[in-house]
Amino acid sequence: MNNTTKIKKNYRFIKVQKLVIVSILIGFLSAFLGVILKNTTEYYEEIFFHKTVVNPIFLVVFPVFGLSIIYFLREYVFKKKENKGIKEVFESTNSPSNNLPSYKIPSHFINGLLTVVFGGSTGIEVSTVVASATIGSVAQRKQNVFRQYKTELICAGVAAGITALFSSPIAGLLFSLEVISRKVTRAFILTNLIAVSIAFGLLHLLDEKPLFAVHNMTWHLRAIPYFILLGIIAGINSVYLTRCVLFFKAQFSKIKVHYYKIIFGSVILSVSLFVFPQLYGEGYHAIKTIFINPNGMVLSLSMVLTFIGILVLKPIVTSATLASGGDGGVFAPSLFIGAFLGLLLALILNQYFNANVIPINFVIIGMAAVLSASIHAPFTALFLVCGLTNDYTLFLPILVVCLISKYTAKLIYPFTVYSYSPSLAK
Known part of the structure; x- marks a missing residue:
């Protein structure tokens, strides 16, 4: 040498x-x-x-x-x-x-x-x-x-x-x-x-614990068509979130006095939080409450209206937060939306269609599906949610639903909040 x-x-x-x-x-x-x-x-x-x-x-x-x-x-x-x-x-x-x-x-x-x-x-x-x-x-x-x-x-x-x-x-x-x-x-x-x-x-x-504790997980093949439905709806919801963020940022950018942005954003936030306190902050506190006993929940009209209100308002208050100067992104909002969307769908399927699905599965899969579609990263969403729950029982259905939600979202709107730019959209 x-x-x-x-x-x-x-x-x-x-x-x-x-x-x-x-x-x-x-x-x-x-x-x-x-x-x-x-x-x-x-x-x-x-x-x-x-x-x-x-x-x-x-x-x-x-x-x-x-x-x-x-x-x-x-x-x-x-x-x-x-x-x-x-x-x-x-x-x-x-x-x-x-x-x-x-x-x-x-x-x-x-x-x-x-x-x-x-x-x-x-x-x-x-x-x-x-x-x-x-x-x-x-x-x-x-x-x-x-x-x-x-x-x-x-x-x-x-x-x-x-x-x-x-x-x-x-x-x-x-x-x-x-x-x-x-x-x-x-x-x-x-x-x-x-x-x-x-x-x-x-x-x-440091002995850091998983954010959400789940036990005794299982799933059944008969739930696959419903998982597919969840993936499609999650993809649509993620597009709504993305478009909301982009729309609010575009509109707020036209406001020249920054403190007006703060006032408008704060009004939207305050009114929404008065109606639905679950929207406060990251929203993980609200997700933890539905993790307590989702399989034992019984659907009621007030619950349906609450869930629909949360799903409609969450992208709006997230967008107002970011457009008025707040620091953050769509990770936590996507997980929040997915959890409530999954639970609502499962309860509707059980009550009105006798589907006999397991609601907690839909909560977990919904979180991964909306995140996957929001950032166009299905494998990240898959392992992230499995890490959050410290359980890999739902690995296969989460993977399938994440892919479905991502490509549903891309079919409707090809951009994420990360990839969008005005020049690309023209």
């Missing part, structure tokens, strides 16, 4: 070593950030939501107060630099010169927390994704050897962040692949596998 070959071999070895070390750091920091944001949000959201139950006047105060603080922070602390959500990550991975600045870490962390805690009807997932992607982006700028692995290291941060939120390393890997990178390289496999392994290890050390 000549000297040139030895030098090249040593250089490759050193480069791999450095990639391993930086992937470990990215995985730990991104997961730690995700766990802190998740637990802090859950803790304070519960406290603030309880205050609105005791004194409903807070349903008026909290939204306008939260959106005003976020506006103040963006205007004076973060120097009028707007948060574009996951589109920022796309712009960074698609351009060698466009990097995610380090201020995105505290900006998305704080704004995402404030949005949800004060009643904004969205989730912290996108805030976590952008903040953790920024960790990867900052890391790749530290040494020249990492420049060519910009996308891989950003994806490693994203994958670790998603793993921390949903207790599913496979969902983290698949989200960074299906939504962000869309290509597999050896460096992608190395960096992302290490990052999600570190993230999942941290979850075990």
